[in-house]
Amino acid sequence: MSTSDATGATALGRALRPRTKLLPEHARGHNRSLVLQTLFREGARSRADLARDTGLTRVTVSDLVAELIADGYVVELGQREDPRPGKPATLLDIARDAHQIIGVDLSQHDSFRGAVLSLDGEVVHRREVPLDGATGDDALAKATALTRELVGLAAVPVLGIGVGSPGIVDPAGRVQSAPNLGWAGVDLQGALAAATDLPVVVANDANVAALAEHSFGGASSDVMLVKIGHGVGAGLVIGGIALHGSRWAAGEIGHVVVGTDGGPECVCGKRGCLETWLAAPRLDAALDAAADDAARSEVLAQAGRRLGIALAPVVGALDLAEIVLSAPAHLLDGPLPAATLETLRSRTMAEFHDHVALRGSGLGEDIVLRGSAALVLAGRLGVS
Amino acid sequence: MSTSDATGATALGRALRPRTKLLPEHARGHNRSLVLQTLFREGARSRADLARDTGLTRVTVSDLVAELIADGYVVELGQREDPRPGKPATLLDIARDAHQIIGVDLSQHDSFRGAVLSLDGEVVHRREVPLDGATGDDALAKATALTRELVGLAAVPVLGIGVGSPGIVDPAGRVQSAPNLGWAGVDLQGALAAATDLPVVVANDANVAALAEHSFGGASSDVMLVKIGHGVGAGLVIGGIALHGSRWAAGEIGHVVVGTDGGPECVCGKRGCLETWLAAPRLDAALDAAADDAARSEVLAQAGRRLGIALAPVVGALDLAEIVLSAPAHLLDGPLPAATLETLRSRTMAEFHDHVALRGSGLGEDIVLRGSAALVLAGRLGVS
DNA sequence: CTTTGTTCGTACGCTTTACTAACAAACATG
DNA sequence: CATGTTTGTTAGTAAAGCGTACGAACAAAG
Numbered sequence: 001m002s003t004s005d006a007t008g009a010t011a012l013g014r015a016l017r018p019r020t021k022l023l024p025e026h027a028r029g030h031n032r033s034l035v036l037q038t039l040f041r042e043g044a045r046s047r048a049d050l051a052r053d054t055g056l057t058r059v060t061v062s063d064l065v066a067e068l069i070a071d072g073y074v075v076e077l078g079q080r081e082d083p084r085p086g087k088p089a090t091l092l093d094i095a096r097d098a099h100q101i102i103g104v105d106l107s108q109h110d111s112f113r114g115a116v117l118s119l120d121g122e123v124v125h126r127r128e129v130p131l132d133g134a135t136g137d138d139a140l141a142k143a144t145a146l147t148r149e150l151v152g153l154a155a156v157p158v159l160g161i162g163v164g165s166p167g168i169v170d171p172a173g174r175v176q177s178a179p180n181l182g183w184a185g186v187d188l189q190g191a192l193a194a195a196t197d198l199p200v201v202v203a204n205d206a207n208v209a210a211l212a213e214h215s216f217g218g219a220s221s222d223v224m225l226v227k228i229g230h231g232v233g234a235g236l237v238i239g240g241i242a243l244h245g246s247r248w249a250a251g252e253i254g255h256v257v258v259g260t261d262g263g264p265e266c267v268c269g270k271r272g273c274l275e276t277w278l279a280a281p282r283l284d285a286a287l288d289a290a291a292d293d294a295a296r297s298e299v300l301a302q303a304g305r306r307l308g309i310a311l312a313p314v315v316g317a318l319d320l321a322e323i324v325l326s327a328p329a330h331l332l333d334g335p336l337p338a339a340t341l342e343t344l345r346s347r348t349m350a351e352f353h354d355h356v357a358l359r360g361s362g363l364g365e366d367i368v369l370r371g372s373a374a375l376v377l378a379g380r381l382g383v384s
Numbered sequence: 385m386s387t388s389d390a391t392g393a394t395a396l397g398r399a400l401r402p403r404t405k406l407l408p409e410h411a412r413g414h415n416r417s418l419v420l421q422t423l424f425r426e427g428a429r430s431r432a433d434l435a436r437d438t439g440l441t442r443v444t445v446s447d448l449v450a451e452l453i454a455d456g457y458v459v460e461l462g463q464r465e466d467p468r469p470g471k472p473a474t475l476l477d478i479a480r481d482a483h484q485i486i487g488v489d490l491s492q493h494d495s496f497r498g499a500v501l502s503l504d505g506e507v508v509h510r511r512e513v514p515l516d517g518a519t520g521d522d523a524l525a526k527a528t529a530l531t532r533e534l535v536g537l538a539a540v541p542v543l544g545i546g547v548g549s550p551g552i553v554d555p556a557g558r559v560q561s562a563p564n565l566g567w568a569g570v571d572l573q574g575a576l577a578a579a580t581d582l583p584v585v586v587a588n589d590a591n592v593a594a595l596a597e598h599s600f601g602g603a604s605s606d607v608m609l610v611k612i613g614h615g616v617g618a619g620l621v622i623g624g625i626a627l628h629g630s631r632w633a634a635g636e637i638g639h640v641v642v643g644t645d646g647g648p649e650c651v652c653g654k655r656g657c658l659e660t661w662l663a664a665p666r667l668d669a670a671l672d673a674a675a676d677d678a679a680r681s682e683v684l685a686q687a688g689r690r691l692g693i694a695l696a697p698v699v700g701a702l703d704l705a706e707i708v709l710s711a712p713a714h715l716l717d718g719p720l721p722a723a724t725l726e727t728l729r730s731r732t733m734a735e736f737h738d739h740v741a742l743r744g745s746g747l748g749e750d751i752v753l754r755g756s757a758a759l760v761l762a763g764r765l766g767v768s
Numbered sequence: 769c770t771t772t773g774t775t776c777g778t779a780c781g782c783t784t785t786a787c788t789a790a791c792a793a794a795c796a797t798g
Numbered sequence: 799c800a801t802g803t804t805t806g807t808t809a810g811t812a813a814a815g816c817g818t819a820c821g822a823a824c825a826a827a828g
Contacts, residue, residue: 019418019624020418020439021414021415021418021438021439021440021786022410022411022414022415022418023411023785023786023787023813024408024411024784024785024786024813024814024815025786025813025814026406026411027406027407027408027410027411027814027815028813028814028815030405030406031405031406031814031815034403034404034405034406046776046777047776047777048775048776048777054405055404055405056405056815056816057815057816057817058776058777058778059777059778059779059815059816059817060814060815060816061777062777062778063814063815083824083825084774084775084824084825085773085774085775085824085825085826086773086774086775086776086823086824086825087774087775087776087777087821087822087823087824088775088776088823088824089775089776089777090776090777220630221630222629222630224701234701236701236702238622238627239627239628240403243622243623243702244623244703245606245702245703245704246604246605246606246703246704246705246706247703247705247739248703249703250701250702250703251701251703252700252703252733253697253700253701254733255700255732255733256696256697256700256731256732256733257696257730257731257732258697259643259644260643260644260645260693261644261645268733270730270731309644310697311697312640312641312697313637313640313642313694313695313696313697313698314697314698314701316636316637316639316640317608317618317620317634317635317637317698317702318620318627318629318634318698318701318702319628319629319630319631319632319633319634319635319636320629320630321630321631322630346641346654347640347641347654348639348640348641349636349638349639349640349652355631405815407784407814407815407816408783408784408785408786408813408814408815409784409785409815411785411786411814412784412785412786415785415786430805430806431805431806432804432805432806440786440787441786441787441788442805442806442807443786443787443788443806443807443808444785444786444787445806446806446807447785447786467795467796468795468796468803468804469794469795469796469797469802469803469804470794470795470796470802470803470804470805471792471793471794471795471803471804471805471806472794472795472804472805473804473805473806474805474806
């Protein structure tokens with residue numbers, strides 16, 4: 001039979017169920033993305049290079065490239081300088097200046113942030129509006145106004161608008177639940193699309209941050225991003241695919257109880273939630289209350305250990321390769337990450353998990369903004 | 385552009401990176417599996433029914449069905465009895481008697497088990513060989529002999545051989561590490577393929593069990609199976625896809641430390657590993673030592689609570705919908721599952737996770753055998 | 769300066785795939 | 799019996815990618 005090779009080399013990983021029909025045109029879209037992706041990640045190359053990289057023939061690559069050039073996503077750079085035998089190659093690259101992306105970060109406690117970004121995820125313009133305690137429709141109006149202003153700032157056509165929102169966001173971009181903003185069932189994607197007449201993608205802030213690490217932070221294909229801010233959330237990329245969970249609540253680990261020895265009381269009513277140990281306001285308060293450097297150091301180490309306790313079962317269950325922490329810099333500079341890693345190792349099987357890497361994010365405060373750009377790139381171009 | 389709809393309805397879930405080229409013939413394989421899958425899960429139907437179910441046209445379905453009939457995977461059952469207007473439909477079904485599957489379960493502590501199964505995953509013949517402490521090449525020889533015997537028992541052509549092995553199994557079917565069997569880097573799949581000249585698929589026992597629940601146990605597309613036996617392992621199916629982890633060690637939660645209050649010493653050197661609370665031998669010993677029913681009940685409740693503690697972060701991070709326990713019946717009859725669920729709920733956010741279902745597996749001792757069949761069905765026919 | 773070999777990009781024809789349109793067969797219903 | 803409905807098949811068509819072949823452009827060697 002033709003579905004599988006005769007040796008049965010298919011393993012668990014391919015145990016996926018086809019749910020929808022797959023047409024040749026879908027295959028073309030896939031290959032188109034493949035070409036674009038190669039160009040995006042590997043940089044300028046020739047058609048022949050792309051053919052070698054993708055496994056497609058030169059003919060097919062030429063055809064796809066012609067389409068991409070016609071659509072304005074790819075440009076010819078001219079001949080390659082490098083003197084080699086044979087006809088000189090014509091270098092191609094993504095038309096990095098032909099489009100820009102709008103990124104919006106609604107995850108800050110007291111303000112909405114947004115930016116115009118290049119296709120490479122570099123911030124070109126930046127805007128921030130204070131939230132002033134706005135919730136519900138007021139907050140939605142502020143987000144809409146910010147987005148419109150950013151669209152006006154773009155110098156070239158906007159490829160799309162990416163938004164990282166707190167709370168539970170369903171695949172249609174509706175914010176099902178974001179208590180801090182007083183949102184429940186708010187069709188944020190629809191509202192922004194109507195206001196701007198542009199493609200909009202909305203996703204949870206931590207998930208978006210994970211995508212940023214995957215696209216721009218050099219993270220592997222199995223990474224968990226833990227985002228410490230006013231609350232604690234996480235985003236997961238498994239096998240290069242962002243996880244969304246059965247109810248689109250994947251990564252909501254802030255109110256998981258850590259340890260079996262009680263802990264501080266949480267707003268949710270439980271004791272010892274991860275947020276009570278790790279949320280930035282709580283940590284800052286504890287740091288302020290600490291008597292000296294040693295005490296401050298212990299506060300951070302304790303937080304790190306708690307995070308390690310919470311992550312150990314996840315690392316074990318998922319066999320994660322990489323964990324990235326995103327938090328205000330002063331929280332990551334101290335002993336927190338080391339304590340997390342140490343705890344993680346002491347609580348999992350060294351044989352399997354001593355290769356786990358844990359590091360702070362290099363993307364800083366722009367992680368959600370850049371992740372929003374990655375979201376648009378993924379949704380519109382299939383690039384990630 | 386054509387890669388995505390103009391409204392940007394693509395969300396996080398589609399943020400996947402194309403890595404390999406996709407040819408029209410791959411699309412055909414996909415659609416072929418789609419037809420086969422519909423037939424497999426929904427039962428006998430006509431070509432026109434299949435066209436409606438899959439979204440393909442009647443013409444295309446006819447073409448695919450003709451190919452499947454020629455290959456012996458589908459048969460015509462005759463005309464539908466149900467009197468309806470129009471030309472009577474010709475019912476089709478999977479050729480359920482045309483092939484059988486060999487399933488092998490190497491996860492028992494003291495024996496290797498195997499079976500000849502129907503395509504529906506029903507056990508037709510069963511064989512078991514005592515392990516007698518065999519390890520290394522001896523164990524491999526026993527597994528090979530068992531498999532060969534089973535192939536001889538099959539009355540019809542064998543679709544393939546599925547194997548659930550303890551330890552770390554890579555995608556090529558090599559057992560990278562199975563301490564109990566003394567295996568390290570053993571090419572089990574290659575050895576069995578060479579011995580039988582049939583397609584072989586090998587995977588971790590708990591992962592195979594998870595697949596069994598997904599295919600035959602009615603589990604949803606986001607399920608975690610926890611397998612309690614001589615050790616404790618887990619298998620995860622996320623979004624209908626089996627998870628394998630960055631080093632093919634997904635689900636290895638047996639040696640994750642549970643709680644922050646110490647615990648029994650483990651063979652791995654740590655204290656309080658999940659296995660020390662939950663492994664069947666440990667639990668049986670504790671039950672034997674218990675003074676009365678109340679004490680025995682508390683032993684099981686304690687084990688359940690520990691499992692809940694370990695699972696809470698995983699449920700939170702993955703937003704799991706369903707957890708299935710596979711264990712000797714006498715361990716699941718008592719208060720263990722209820723204690724796990726209760727602990728899980730008290731340690732996660734009710735708002736998100738009160739819908740989590742936890743239940744014992746209905747597949748009993750054959751779970752790995754039937755999962756092996758599912759593995760073959762998935763690998764060979766794209767059915768799962 | 770010429771020859772040789774290499775590489776690049778493209779033109780042409782072919783195969784595969786799934787679609788639309790049309791139709792005959794077979795049945796229920798009025 | 800006429801009519802409408804459903805089924806499955808037979809054309810013919812459009813899209814996608816491949817293999818082959820070819821001209822163009824260059825480096826290296828004689």
